[in-house]
Amino acid sequence: MATTVIPFGPQHPVLPEPVHLTLKVEDEIVKEAIPALGYVHRGLEKLCEIRDFNQMITVCERVCGICSMIHGACYSQSIEELMGIEIPDRAKLLRVIWSELHRMHSHLLWLGLFADAFGFEALFMQFWKIRERIMDINEATAGSRVIVSVNIIGGVRADLSPDQLRWILSELDIVEKEVRELQDTMMNDYTIKTRTVGIGVMTKAQAWELGAAGPTLRGSGVAQDMRQQGYGGYAFLDFEPVVETAGDCWARSTVRFREVLQSADLVRQAISKLPEGELAVKVKGNPPEGEVYHRVEQPRGECMYYIRGNGTKNLDRLRIRTPTFANIPPLLAMLPECELADVPVIVLSIDPCISCTER
Amino acid sequence: MLFTPTVVKNLLKKPATRKYPFEVREPFPKYRGELVIDIDRCIFCSSCERKCPSQCIAVDRDKGTWQCDPYACIYCGYCVDVCPVKCLSMKDVHRKPSTEKTEWIEQGTPPRHKKKETPKDAAPKGTAPVLDKSAAAAEEAAPAATEVAPEAKAEERPAAKDKKKDEKKGKK
Amino acid sequence: MKGKVIDVTLDNVVGEVMNMKNDGQRLVSFSTYNAGEGKIGILYHFDKALENTHLRLVADMDKPIPSVSGVYFSALLVENEIRDQWDVKFDGLVLDFNRTLLLDPEVTKVPLANNLKIGPKN
Numbered sequence: 015m016a017t018t019v020i021p022f023g024p025q026h027p028v029l030p031e032p033v034h035l036t037l038k039v040e041d042e043i044v045k046e047a048i049p050a051l052g053y054v055h056r057g058l059e060k061l062c063e064i065r066d067f068n069q070m071i072t073v074c075e076r077v078c079g080i081c082s083m084i085h086g087a088c089y090s091q092s093i094e095e096l097m098g099i100e101i102p103d104r105a106k107l108l109r110v111i112w113s114e115l116h117r118m119h120s121h122l123l124w125l126g127l128f129a130d131a132f133g134f135e136a137l138f139m140q141f142w143k144i145r146e147r148i149m150d151i152n153e154a155t156a157g158s159r160v161i162v163s164v165n166i167i168g169g170v171r172a173d174l175s176p177d178q179l180r181w182i183l184s185e186l187d188i189v190e191k192e193v194r195e196l197q198d199t200m201m202n203d204y205t206i207k208t209r210t211v212g213i214g215v216m217t218k219a220q221a222w223e224l225g226a227a228g229p230t231l232r233g234s235g236v237a238q239d240m241r242q243q244g245y246g247g248y249a250f251l252d253f254e255p256v257v258e259t260a261g262d263c264w265a266r267s268t269v270r271f272r273e274v275l276q277s278a279d280l281v282r283q284a285i286s287k288l289p290e291g292e293l294a295v296k297v298k299g300n301p302p303e304g305e306v307y308h309r310v311e312q313p314r315g316e317c318m319y320y321i322r323g324n325g326t327k328n329l330d331r332l333r334i335r336t337p338t339f340a341n342i343p344p345l346l347a348m349l350p351e352c353e354l355a356d357v358p359v360i361v362l363s364i365d366p367c368i369s370c371t372e373r
Numbered sequence: 374m375l376f377t378p379t380v381v382k383n384l385l386k387k388p389a390t391r392k393y394p395f396e397v398r399e400p401f402p403k404y405r406g407e408l409v410i411d412i413d414r415c416i417f418c419s420s421c422e423r424k425c426p427s428q429c430i431a432v433d434r435d436k437g438t439w440q441c442d443p444y445a446c447i448y449c450g451y452c453v454d455v456c457p458v459k460c461l462s463m464k465d466v467h468r469k470p471s472t473e474k475t476e477w478i479e480q481g482t483p484p485r486h487k488k489k490e491t492p493k494d495a496a497p498k499g500t501a502p503v504l505d506k507s508a509a510a511a512e513e514a515a516p517a518a519t520e521v522a523p524e525a526k527a528e529e530r531p532a533a534k535d536k537k538k539d540e541k542k543g544k545k
Numbered sequence: 546m547k548g549k550v551i552d553v554t555l556d557n558v559v560g561e562v563m564n565m566k567n568d569g570q571r572l573v574s575f576s577t578y579n580a581g582e583g584k585i586g587i588l589y590h591f592d593k594a595l596e597n598t599h600l601r602l603v604a605d606m607d608k609p610i611p612s613v614s615g616v617y618f619s620a621l622l623v624e625n626e627i628r629d630q631w632d633v634k635f636d637g638l639v640l641d642f643n644r645t646l647l648l649d650p651e652v653t654k655v656p657l658a659n660n661l662k663i664g665p666k667n
Contacts (some may be wrong), residue, residue, distance in 0.1 A: 048640070055647040069426035072449050127607055143389045154401040157463070162404075171454065172403075201431050225572045225619035243595055250562055307546045307590065307597065309573070318590065320576035335574040335623075343619035 015040045020221055020268070020354065022334070026055050028358040030133045031368035039354055047349040048082040049342055055372040059332050061108050066303055066327040067093055068167060075161050077334060078370040080123065081312045083116040085334075086165040091246060092308040093167050093321045096301050099372065104291040105169035106247035110284045111182075112162055114277040115293050118189070119148040120313035121270045123278075131362045132209040137199060144192045154178070169294025179285050186278050193274055200271050201264075202272055210264035214360035216350040217261055228315020229273070230364050233266035235259040240311035251283045263363040270365070300327045312337055314365045336370035404447045406467035408441065412481040414460035415439055421452035421461060437483030444474065548597025550588075555610065558589075558602050562613045565591050570598065570616040577627055577657070583607065585631055609634040622646070632659040 018039045024032035029261045032053035038046040061073050074089040075082040087109045094101060126141035149159045156162035164172045176183070200206065221234035229239055232255060239249045239255035256272045258265035298309070301323035315337030322331040328334050341364040348360050391398065417439070419432045429445035430452060432438070453461045476511065554559045562574050565572075570591040580586035580603045586667070587610070589600040612635040614621040624635045625646040630654040644650075 050642075052645065052649070053648040057553050057656055065426065068424075072426040072451075076447075089644040097401060126645075134509075142450075150401075153404055155403070157401075157403045157405040157450065158448070161447075222569075222571055223566075223617070223619075225574075225617065238595070240595075305546050305578075307548065307576075307599070309592075309597075315574070318574055320578075320588065320590075331576075331578040333578075335576075339622060340574065340619065342622055347618075 017045065020045075022357060022361070024050075026358070028127070029360055029366065029368070031366070033366065033368045035349075035357075037349070037354070037357065042354050044349050044352050044354060044357060047346050049346065050367070051342075051372055052144075053356075053372075054369050056369075058373045059334060062329040062332040064122070064355050067323075067329055070329065070332065071165055071167070072163065074334070075163060075165075077373055078336065079160055080120045080367065081116055081314065081317075081370075082161045083112045084310055084312045084317070085163070086163070087113055087246065088308060088319050089169055089321075090165045091212060091310070092306050092321045093301055096304055096306045096321060096323050097167075097297065099168055099295060099297060100172060101169045101293045101295060103247070103250075103289050105293055106294070107250065107284045107288050108170045108172075108174065109165065110247035110251070111174070111288075112156065112164055114280045114284070115151060117313045118274050118277045118281075119145050119152070120169070121274045122148070122193075123273075124159075124270060124313075125267065126360075128359075128362055129200075129206075131358050134206065134207070137196065140192075140196055144189055145194075146287040147189050148217050151182055152183055155182070157254060164295070166203055166294060168297040169292070171294065172199060174288075174291055179288070182365055183282065183285060186281060190278050193271075194277075197271065201268060207264065209356075209359055210363075211260075213263045213356050214352060214363055215260075215262045216344055216348050218259075220271045220347060221261070221344060225340050226315075226344040227337045228311065228313070228365075229266050229269040230315065230341050230344055231271045232256060233258050234261035238316075240316045242258055243309070245308070245310060247284060250287050251280055253280070261360055266363045299326060301329065314367055315341065316372070327344060334373055336367065336373070338371040339366045341366070342371070392490050400465040402465055404465040404467075405450050405463045407464040408443075408446060408448065408452070410439060410479055411442075411460040412439060412479040414458050415479075415481050416458055416460075416484055417481070418457060420455045424451050424455045426451065434449075435483060437481045439479040439481060441477050443468065443477050473527060485543055546599070548599055550599045553600045553602050555602070555604055558600070559611050559613055559616065561617050562589060565589075565598070565600070566616055569593060569610070572619055573597075575620070575623045575627065577631060579657075585627075585633055587627070589613070595651055604633075606631060606633050608654045609636045611635070612639075614639045631655060640650055 020037045020039050022035040022037055023029065024034045034050040034053070036048040036050065037044050057180050058077060065073060071089055075086040075192055077085050122141050122145040126138040126145070129135075129137035129141065152162050153159045155174055156164050157180055162215055164170045172265045214231075215311075216234050218235040221231050222236060226234065235257060237255045237257045239253075241253055241256065256269050256276055258269050301321075303323055303325045305320065310317050316334040317337055320331070320333040321329055324330040343363065345364050349357065352360060417432055417434045417437060418432065422430045422432045426449060427445045427447045429442040431440040432441075446462070450463055453463055547616070551561065556558045560580060573590040573592050576588040578586045578589065583606050584603055585606050587602045587604070589602070591598045591600070593596075601611070610633060612624055614624055619636060619641065621640050624638055625640075625642045627633055628635060628642070629644050629647045648656075
C-alpha cells in the first residue's frame, strides 16, 4: 500500500491554536504522526531575567489563557516555599475557590469544543451557555473574566464578601443542575458514543510509561491527581480523584465531565470551611539562593514549576512544564492505526493547549 | 414527537444571549476595565512605574508628566494597589475600540523638592506663570476631570504652595 | 527541594534512568539550569505514587549528552527543547528536530545560554 502524507494544521478548524502534525496515511488509516511545534513560542521563561519576582506572577498568569489562575497560584506557592512563607488559611482556601472555578470553566469550554469537534453544535452552545455563569462569577469577584490576577506572593489580593459567597453558591446550584441535564447526552448519546467509544485507546501501562498527565492519565485508569498531595488549601478538603478505565476518547471526556461536578463540590466545601482572617502576609526581601520544585493539578493535568533563586530580585531560572507538553507523546502513541476522520477527535481529547506547551 | 416538550419550552423561553451593541449588560463594579488617573492628586512618586509588570507607565518627576501606553497596559491593577495617594483607579467599563493609536500623557504639577526650592525661591514670580501653564495644560488634557474653571484652580495652587514656602522660610 | 536527589554522571545517566523505569517510575520532565561557565545542570524528575525523585546531571555544554529518549519515549520533546534553548547536543535522540522544535531554522542565538541579554524596553 502506498503511503500518503497529509498535513494536519497548523490551522485546523478544531483547534484555535496552531500545531502541526504530519500524518503518514495508508488508505484511510494513520500509520505515523510527527509533530511540529514552535508557531507560538514566546520565550516567557527568559523574562525572569529582567522582571522581578513579583512581576513574574503576571507573566506566569499569561502562560495559558484558560488556566491562568492555577499558573499564578503555582508560581506564588513555589516562591512562598522558597522563601519559607506560610500564608493565611483564608488565602489558601480563596485560592482553591478561584482555582476550582477555573477548572470548571476550562472543562466546560473543552466539553463544548469537543462536541463541536464531532459536529454536535447544539451541545457546544449549551456547554458554553453554562460556562458564562462562571465567567460572570470571575468577573464580579476578581475583576476579570479570564485572567483573574488575584495571587500575590504571600496570599491573595481580592476577598469574597458573605454576599458574594452566597451568590456563588446559588450560581453553582444552577450550573450543576444545567450540567446534570446534559449528562445523559454526553455519556449515552448514540452519535457521541459512535464517535468516541473505542477511539484513540491508550492502556494504563502505556499512559504511565509515556508520562501522560491529568484527565488523559486518569481516563486510562491511573488514579493520580496532584491535588492528592494536599498543597495549599486542598489539605482541608475531602478529595478523591475521578477515574475511568476505558482509556478511549469517551473515558477522557467522562473524566472531565465528572470533574466539573467534583469542582463544584470542592468550591462548596472550601466556602463552608472558609475561616475569617488576613488575606496576605507581608513579604520582605528577595527569594534566597536555592531551588524549588512544585507540582499542581491544572484542568489539563499536572503542571510542574522549577524555580532557582539567586538572592536577588530576579530569579536565576524559571522552568515551566505544562500538561500538554506531557500529553503530546501519548497523543503520538494514540494516533497510529486510527482512521483519518477520527484524528481531530483524538487530538482534541487530550485537551491541547499549544500556547502553554510552547510558552 | 420526542422533542415536542423541548420545542415548546424553547419557544416560550427568553433567549440566552443579548443583542450586544444595542443591549449592554450592567458592568460589575469591581471589573478592571480602564485605568484612570486623577493627575491633580498625583505626587509623582513613581511607585506605579516600578511596580508595573508590563512597564507601560513612565513618570517624569521634573516635568510633571505621567505617561501610560494603553496598548501595553495589561489591566492587572497592581499600580492601583500600590499608589500611596490613591489617585489611580479602575473604571468598570472597558475602552471602546479605536481606529488610531493614541498616546496618553497626563501633565500635572510637579512637586518641588526641598533642596531644589532654594534656588527657585530667588525668583518666585518667574516660576508662577510656568506652573499656571502646566496646570492649564493638564486641564486641557483631561477636560472632564474636574468642573472647576482652569484659571481659578491654577492660580489657587501656586499661591497655596508659596504660602507654605513662606512658612518654612520663617522657620529657618 | 522536595524529594530525593541522586547525582549522576554522563556515563551512568542512561543506566540510572533505566533503573528508574524498571522501578515503575514515571518521567515527569527535565529541568535545566546554568551551572557555571560552560556547564549545564539537568534535573530528571521522576514520580511514583506522588513521591518525587530527581537525578542531577552536571555536564559540559559542548559535549553531547546521552539521550534517554530510547528508554522513555516521552523524553524526546524535552530533549529537543533543551537542544533549542541551550544548544546542547543529545546522542541518540529518536526524533531529532535539530534546533527547530520551538525556534525557526534561521535563529542563530541560543536563548537560555546567557549569551543573549534582554535589556529593558526602548
